[in-house]
Amino acid sequence: xxxxxxxQGKFDPAKxxxxxxxxxxxxxxxxxxxxxxxxxxVHNHDVEGQLSIQVVEGEGWFLxxxxxxxxxxxxxxxxxxxxxxxxxxxxxxxxxxVTIAPPL
Amino acid sequence: xxxxxxxQGKFDPAKxxxxxxxxxxxxxxxxxxxxxxxxxxVHNHDVEGQLSIQVVEGEGWFLxxxxxxxxxxxxxxxxxxxxxxxxxxxxxxxxxxVTIAPPL
Numbered sequence: 001x002x003x004x005x006x007x008q009g010k011f012d013p014a015k016x017x018x019x020x021x022x023x024x025x026x027x028x029x030x031x032x033x034x035x036x037x038x039x040x041x042v043h044n045h046d047v048e049g050q051l052s053i054q055v056v057e058g059e060g061w062f063l064x065x066x067x068x069x070x071x072x073x074x075x076x077x078x079x080x081x082x083x084x085x086x087x088x089x090x091x092x093x094x095x096x097x098v099t100i101a102p103p104l
Numbered sequence: 105x106x107x108x109x110x111x112q113g114k115f116d117p118a119k120x121x122x123x124x125x126x127x128x129x130x131x132x133x134x135x136x137x138x139x140x141x142x143x144x145x146v147h148n149h150d151v152e153g154q155l156s157i158q159v160v161e162g163e164g165w166f167l168x169x170x171x172x173x174x175x176x177x178x179x180x181x182x183x184x185x186x187x188x189x190x191x192x193x194x195x196x197x198x199x200x201x202v203t204i205a206p207p208l
Contacts, residue, residue, distance in 0.1 A: 084105055
């Protein structure tokens, strides 16, 4: 049993900031922090499993296949297969938590 | 791909409120909302896997073996084996997200 705090995840004006909260055979939990305008480009991996992207603070868009963009605000959680194209773009400063099960 | 919002999870003065965000062979995501003083009693399950308990709003305590209680505030994430005793008690109104991988 361990307790982590998202305060450990900082912002970086040069790139999306990544804080690995946890990694195990069961799931990987990552905190990404975006400055307004920063983006995790659409990507996917051809493996089994699903992931969740939870918006903790701020707002932006969930990105998907073919340039799709869906509003993403604090309290929203996207769930998709790891094999589905997914990404995030920040409108304001934005904090998200990504949980990948099982990890790649 | 689907997007859920935690606003769907309500508070109930009579008991801890539970909103099933997602369930699949890979992970189960549940939003629990507590009124101040409500509790998810310590429990465990003798199966493989791990879970995370993320505090979205409010504060309280993560409960563990032998009556242990650790401060839990917005931004804190507890990670433990499903087989380890775990629970939550709310000091203020409190919203948490529990992710179980794989589900029981």
